[in-house]
Amino acid sequence: MNSMFAFVILDLLSLKQYRKVFFFMPLLAVLMSWYMKADSIAAILCLLCSMIACTYLFSIQEKNLLDTLYCTLSLKRSNIVIARYLSVFCIEMIAYIVGLLLITILHAFSIGIDSFRGDFIALNVGLFAISFFVSFQIPFFFRLGYQKAALIAYIPFFLPMLLISATLTLPFDIFEFVRGITNGFILYGLPVIAGIGCLGLSCMISCRLYRQKNL
Amino acid sequence: MNHTANTPNILEVNHLSKRLGTFALDDVSFALPQGFIMGFIGENGAGKTTTIKLMLNMLAKDKGEIKIFGQEHLQYEREIKERIGVVMDSPYYVDAWTMLDIEHAVSSFYSKWDHSRYMNLLEHFSLEPKKQLKALSRGMKMKLMVAVALTHDPDLLILDEPTSGLDAVARNELMEILRIFMTDERKGVLFSTHITSDLEKVADYITLIHKGRILETQTKDELLEKYLVVKGGLNLLTTEQRQMLIGYREHSVGFDGLIDCASLRHLPTSIVTEPSNFDEIMIRFNMGGEIDE
Ligand SMILES: Nc1ncnc2c1ncn2[C@@H]1O[C@H](COP(=O)(O)OP(=O)(O)OP(=O)(O)O)[C@@H](O)[C@H]1O
Ligand SMILES: [Mg+2]
Numbered sequence: 001m002n003s004m005f006a007f008v009i010l011d012l013l014s015l016k017q018y019r020k021v022f023f024f025m026p027l028l029a030v031l032m033s034w035y036m037k038a039d040s041i042a043a044i045l046c047l048l049c050s051m052i053a054c055t056y057l058f059s060i061q062e063k064n065l066l067d068t069l070y071c072t073l074s075l076k077r078s079n080i081v082i083a084r085y086l087s088v089f090c091i092e093m094i095a096y097i098v099g100l101l102l103i104t105i106l107h108a109f110s111i112g113i114d115s116f117r118g119d120f121i122a123l124n125v126g127l128f129a130i131s132f133f134v135s136f137q138i139p140f141f142f143r144l145g146y147q148k149a150a151l152i153a154y155i156p157f158f159l160p161m162l163l164i165s166a167t168l169t170l171p172f173d174i175f176e177f178v179r180g181i182t183n184g185f186i187l188y189g190l191p192v193i194a195g196i197g198c199l200g201l202s203c204m205i206s207c208r209l210y211r212q213k214n215l
Numbered sequence: 216m217n218h219t220a221n222t223p224n225i226l227e228v229n230h231l232s233k234r235l236g237t238f239a240l241d242d243v244s245f246a247l248p249q250g251f252i253m254g255f256i257g258e259n260g261a262g263k264t265t266t267i268k269l270m271l272n273m274l275a276k277d278k279g280e281i282k283i284f285g286q287e288h289l290q291y292e293r294e295i296k297e298r299i300g301v302v303m304d305s306p307y308y309v310d311a312w313t314m315l316d317i318e319h320a321v322s323s324f325y326s327k328w329d330h331s332r333y334m335n336l337l338e339h340f341s342l343e344p345k346k347q348l349k350a351l352s353r354g355m356k357m358k359l360m361v362a363v364a365l366t367h368d369p370d371l372l373i374l375d376e377p378t379s380g381l382d383a384v385a386r387n388e389l390m391e392i393l394r395i396f397m398t399d400e401r402k403g404v405l406f407s408t409h410i411t412s413d414l415e416k417v418a419d420y421i422t423l424i425h426k427g428r429i430l431e432t433q434t435k436d437e438l439l440e441k442y443l444v445v446k447g448g449l450n451l452l453t454t455e456q457r458q459m460l461i462g463y464r465e466h467s468v469g470f471d472g473l474i475d476c477a478s479l480r481h482l483p484t485s486i487v488t489e490p491s492n493f494d495e496i497m498i499r500f501n502m503g504g505e506i507d508e
Contacts, residue, residue: 003293006323013320017311060309068307071273073324074296214235215273 003075007083008090014060015053025049026098030106039106040122043099047126050095054088054134058141058149067215078207081142085203088134089196092127096192099123124191131195135202143209222248223285225371225403226270231279233269238427240265243279245422245432250400252393254418254435255407256493258501262427263407264304267375271301283371297325300364304376306356310349314342317363325367336362340388353380361389365396372396372404378413386410390417411493421493425500442496444489445482446471456482462499473499 015022029045061067070080103119140149224246231243240262247253257263268274270281272292281288283295308317314337322328337344340358342351351359357380364372372393378386390413393404397417408414414421414435422432431438445460448469457463459481460472473491474482 003324009323010320013312013316014309016309016316064309065305065307066309068273068303069321071268071271072296072299072301072303072307073321074293075324076292077272212275214275215268 003073004079004083004086007070007073007075007080008087011057011084011087012090014064014066015056018053018056022049022053026102029102033102033106039103040119040126042102042106043119043123044126046095046099046102047092047123047130050091051130051134053091055137055141055146055150057084057087058138058146062146071215077211081207081210082203085138085199085206088138089199092130092134092195095130096123096127099126124189128191128195128198132198135198138202139205139209142206143213222250224282225249225284226253226405227280227282227285228266228270229280229282231266231269231281232277233265233274234277235265235274238262238265240269240427243424243427243429245429247403247405247420249403250397251419252397252404252406252417253420253422254411254414254493255405255422255424256409256411256414256497257424258497261424263424264375265427266424267303267373267405267407270373271296297327297367298370300367300369300372302357302360302364302372302374302377304379306348306360308348308359310347312348313346314344314348314359317348317359321363327367329366329368332368333362333366336365340385354382354385357381358385361392365392370402372402372406374404374406374408376408377406378408378410386413389413393417411497414493423496423500430500431496438493438496439491441476442473442491442499443476443479444471444491444495445474445479446487446489447483447485451483451486462502464502 026042026046029042029049032045033039033042075083100120100123103116103123107116107119137149137154140152143149144152226247228246229244231240233240238260243262243266245253255263255266265274269276270283270288272289284291284298286295288295308320312320318328318330318333322330334344337359340355340362342355342359342362348356348359357377361374361377364374378389381389393406394417396402397404406414406418418435420433421435421438423430423438431441433441442461446469449465452460452470457470457472459478460470460474463470463472473496474488479488
């Protein structure tokens with residue numbers, strides 16, 4: 001367990017060169033929200049940023065031959081994979097918390113026109129969407145490496161984006177429908193739990209793929 | 216140097232096989248007893264890095280067994296890796312990291328990581344801790360990897376061409392460090408290299424690999440005594456005798472080749488013999504001869 005946390009620290013350190021970009025993002029998010037008069041934009045931008053950070057982990061890993069480094073450390077192959085998913089989860093959670101802070105602050109200054117509840121739902125559904133995308137991408141990254149996988153791995157990003165932009169309110173409608181029939185506010189957490197489920201499933205697949213890989 | 220009977224093996228490879236495309240590592244076996252340095256030599260593409268990658272579980276073996284510290288290397292992977300220091304032939308840290316970042320990144324994996332030792336090693340190699348990796352020359356990167364590999368006081372060092380890119384002074388320094396490392400007789404070093412003069416200074420054992428197969432694995436002195444370089448006039452040898460030579464080569468005034476001492480008695484007494492060295496042995500085997508398939 002200890003070594004997995006050590007690996008998460010190693011992962012976050014590998015993003016060090018991009019830290020300025022990631023600090024700059026929330027600022028940009030606020031500006032865009034303010035300009036477009038929609039607080040949820042801030043939250044969504046933070047989540048998108050976290051997704052980019054997750055793919056950077058793999059790009060940096062490939063560019064710097066970090067697979068070799070991992071194999072010299074006292075970690076089993078499957079633990080490397082699980083620890084990488086922990087890193088991804090950490091990054092998503094940071095984005096979620098920053099997103100939540102942003103919409104809270106923006107609402108305090110009542111910049112947006114949506115209700116806080118609507119923005120919060122957008123944040124949660126957004127988190128699910130991001131978890132779903134990275135869950136699809138990561139096994140490809142583990143199996144093929146970043147360069148080769150990049151093309152395939154972005155397909156689900158563009159396809160559903162097209163679909164979603166065509167039917168922008170669909171996730172919200174589904175969400176409201178489910179909330180309506182179960183009649184409970186606990187359901188705000190449902191997208192988050194479903195997102196974690198996707199990551200878990202994806203992790204199991206990646207473990208299998210990475211264990212066999214020649215590095 | 217025959218202490219091997221009662222010292223345990225720190226590293227043991229038995230009947231290891233691995234196919235990679237057209238290349239195959241075939242039935243590789245050797246053992247390194249505790250307290251010794253083994254030089255691992257062979258031509259480019261002979262399979263040195265592949266063997267080392269198999270030890271580190273970077274590749275999955277097809278057949279065979281690898282034991283490190285007497286334990287099966289996959290079953291006890293974590294425990295074993297905490298006790299080994301590795302240097303591979305190309306650097307594997309994030310370019311943008313400073314040497315201090317590297318310490319932050321890897322130190323938590325080792326219970327015996329020693330900050331002051333790391334700083335001392337960096338100073339010894341004249342490396343500035345706050346410099347980024349991308350600002351280092353190749354030789355400096357190799358030195359850095361050696362420093363990282365030594366900081367957690369490993370019991371076994373696995374070095375894949377650690378001297379590539381190092382100048383004569385730095386190579387000498389590294390040999391000195393290995394000598395100091397080996398004063399503790401529970402340790403061991405596996406050291407793959409092209410620069411065989413380094414091995415003449417420090418190695419106790421030599422393993423010679425050629426096209427994925429082990430040709431020789433024995434003590435340095437035994438190996439040097441086993442093979443002799445022979446020379447003579449053009450018509451001195453019969454065809455049969457020529458075939459005994461490894462890497463037989465004719466030139467305008469005569470021939471030369473390598474001979475296993477055991478076969479020397481089959482050659483005419485007028486033949487000239489000279490002691491061999493590792494380069495000579497490697498080159499001759501590469502040229503072909505009796506052992507080549
Ligand atoms: N992933 C791979 N797929 C196919 N062939 C491979 C792979 N990795 C290595 N090889 C082949 O295996 C052979 C041995 O390579 P290896 O790197 O072990 O040689 P080496 O002894 O370390 O050589 P060098 O002295 O140049 O470092 C080479 O012919 C190489 O082409
Ligand atoms: Mg090599």
